[in-house]
Amino acid sequence: MTSPLSRRKKTVSHWSDIPFVTKPPLDILLCAPRGFCAGVVRAIDAVEKALILHGAPVYVRHEIVHNKYVVESLKRKGAVFVSELSQVPDATRPVIFSAHGVAKSVPAEADERKLFAIDATCPLVTKVHREAEVHHKRGRHILLVGHAGHPEVIGTMGQLPPGAITLIETLDDVATLEPPAGKPLAFVTQTTLSVDDTRGIVEALQQRFPELIAPHKEDICYATTNRQEAVKRVAPQVDALIVVGSPNSSNSQRLREVAERAGCPVARLVLRTDEIDWSVFGAIGSLGITAGASAPEVLVEEIIDAFAERYEVRVETVSTADENVFFPLPRELRDAPAAAE
Numbered sequence: 316m317t318s319p320l321s322r323r324k325k326t327v328s329h330w331s332d333i334p335f336v337t338k339p340p341l342d343i344l345l346c347a348p349r350g351f352c353a354g355v356v357r358a359i360d361a362v363e364k365a366l367i368l369h370g371a372p373v374y375v376r377h378e379i380v381h382n383k384y385v386v387e388s389l390k391r392k393g394a395v396f397v398s399e400l401s402q403v404p405d406a407t408r409p410v411i412f413s414a415h416g417v418a419k420s421v422p423a424e425a426d427e428r429k430l431f432a433i434d435a436t437c438p439l440v441t442k443v444h445r446e447a448e449v450h451h452k453r454g455r456h457i458l459l460v461g462h463a464g465h466p467e468v469i470g471t472m473g474q475l476p477p478g479a480i481t482l483i484e485t486l487d488d489v490a491t492l493e494p495p496a497g498k499p500l501a502f503v504t505q506t507t508l509s510v511d512d513t514r515g516i517v518e519a520l521q522q523r524f525p526e527l528i529a530p531h532k533e534d535i536c537y538a539t540t541n542r543q544e545a546v547k548r549v550a551p552q553v554d555a556l557i558v559v560g561s562p563n564s565s566n567s568q569r570l571r572e573v574a575e576r577a578g579c580p581v582a583r584l585v586l587r588t589d590e591i592d593w594s595v596f597g598a599i600g601s602l603g604i605t606a607g608a609s610a611p612e613v614l615v616e617e618i619i620d621a622f623a624e625r626y627e628v629r630v631e632t633v634s635t636a637d638e639n640v641f642f643p644l645p646r647e648l649r650d651a652p653a654a655a656e
């Protein structure tokens with residue numbers, strides 16, 4: 316027979332089902348540096364300054380940076396995102412090129428249509444463009460280590476005539492590469508790659524082509540390198556790690572991979588709190604958090620708040636580098652007179 320006591324028993328599957336229970340503890344290790352890099356700050360500032368100086372609408376070709384939250388907030392302020400310049404109906408309005416850089420054909424088309432174009436390409440991407448141009452001028456064939464289809468890769472390949480650059484994505488590409496005969500080889504890379512993967516690919520290239528000419532200074536940018544270093548430090552110490560960022564953000568995807576390879580059992584890319592899978596993150600003792608270079612800090616704070624509702628959180632910052640990089644705005648937006656009221 317069932318006793319009155321056992322009838323009152325309720326199956327408890329999770330601590331959160333128990334009323335008035337103390338929240339379990341959670342140690343959050345915040346990676347530093349994380350989030351916005353100097354190139355992203357410059358690109359967003361460029362759109363905002365253009366809106367202040369010239370009013371809405373300001374057209375932006377492609378996502379200014381790979382983050383939906385940033386794009387939506389700029390839309391609310393009057394930015395209009397287009398995929399091609401042909402969608403800009405009014406040549407008197409500013410049109411801004413994104414931080415990832417564009418093929419030469421894009422500013423050429425803007426010139427032809429006499430558009431008011433402002434280039435917000437990150438200076439560190441422009442540096443790669445210039446390197447590729449110099450190699451080409453010196454008669455070298457260029458190998459670009461990067462991911463097909465990424466806007467930065469499209470922009471870099473588009474600096475030179477078709478055939479001048481070969482894209483290398485994998486070690487297999489290195490093994491099967493048949494470069495044009497009689498030309499010296501040089502390589503450049505996408506700025507947001509995995510430092511470790513790229514090292515492997517470059518070593519394989521150098522083994523096959525000992526005369527390969529390397530960049531004077533690493534093409535993978537300081538922000539990508541620093542964020543990956545911080546994740547490498549934190550990942551082995553935590554039960555799970557969240558990368559705040561967009562699925563189409565290359566540097567965010569690389570951070571997730573770096574965390575997994577550094578020994579973190581669970582590493583997920585999360586754009587907003589509604590994407591947190593609580594069946595995975597609901598019963599952990601420690602959590603690492605970082606953010607891709609295009610993810611604003613407000614989204615990191617939102618994620619911490621979501622965990623604080625379920626856990627007694629203790630937040631500690633783990634810093635592996637100081638960053639003080641700053642890029643001035645594109646020339647058209649510096650010291651420009653404000654639009655008449």
Ligand code: SF4
Nearest residue numbers: 352354437439506536
């Ligand atoms: S991730 Fe690096 S290259 Fe890309 S915008 Fe930021 S600083 Fe520039």
